[in-house]
């Protein structure tokens with residue numbers, strides 16, 4: 001049976017070349033699609049046609065200088081965009097546009113009611129990218145563009161973003177820090193890269209109280225996450241009553257992930273997804289767009305995505 005859960009993926013995402021030995025590599029997506037085909041979940045998903053996002057939508061969250069810089073750097077085949085480990089190849093700018101286009105297509109399908117929810121298996125990831133800065137393997141902030149797109153195209157007033165990637169989504173927080181129409185909530189290992197995301201960062205100006213950071217010590221696992229969701233994230237969603245829920249779905253808080261030290265399992269991701277989906281059914285007709293961020297174990301990542309999808313399809 002075909003579900004009302006969509007899946008965004010394109011072979012071009014594999015062409016974003018980050019160089020030998022880089023953890024954010026094409027094999028991540030390959031491991032996901034291979035696994036979903038093998039267990040025959042692939043055929044139950046609604047596969048979507050996607051296009052590169054028009055640049056006008058990027059300008060809702062990024063500066064023109066940032067877009068020009070990315071375009072130029074990629075055209076030159078510049079390997080590192082930030083003096084660190086955010087790498088890009090000649091094709092990377094176009095592929096980043098396609099990743100944003102994928103999340104916009106997902107947003108269309110969910111806001112139009114054609115699909116209940118969508119998971120976007122995209123790369124490059126986005127939540128570290130700030131208005132003016134590529135960072136942490138991220139070029140464009142996919143989820144931030146989706147939030148503004150839903151607001152401007154579909155008059156969605158309030159958007160909630162849940163970011164359970166093991167790293168704090170500094171870019172997304174930065175973009176919406178003064179904005180009360182976008183509730184940003186993050187669980188992440190702390191202190192840890194990128195060193196933002198303390199409890200005391202709560203938003204500013206009109207946005208004060210609309211950023212919720214829940215730092216986790218190294219070694220925290222499912223119990224701490226269920227508690228954070230039960231006591232803080234789900235009640236905040238119920239109070240805020242968003243028109244759409246977006247998830248920065250990184251799977252690097254898995255215990256087998258090589259980049260971090262939290263202890264979730266694939267079942268944990270299934271449980272957290274069910275909690276969000278049940279709340280979405282109550283507050284926003286079930287509308288969820290979930291977007292892949294991190295997740296670097298090629299065995300834990302596909303199994304975690306499977307558990308996430310099964311909970312979205314239930």
Ligand SMILES: [Zn+2]
Nearest residue numbers: 165166167294
């Ligand atoms: Zn991460």
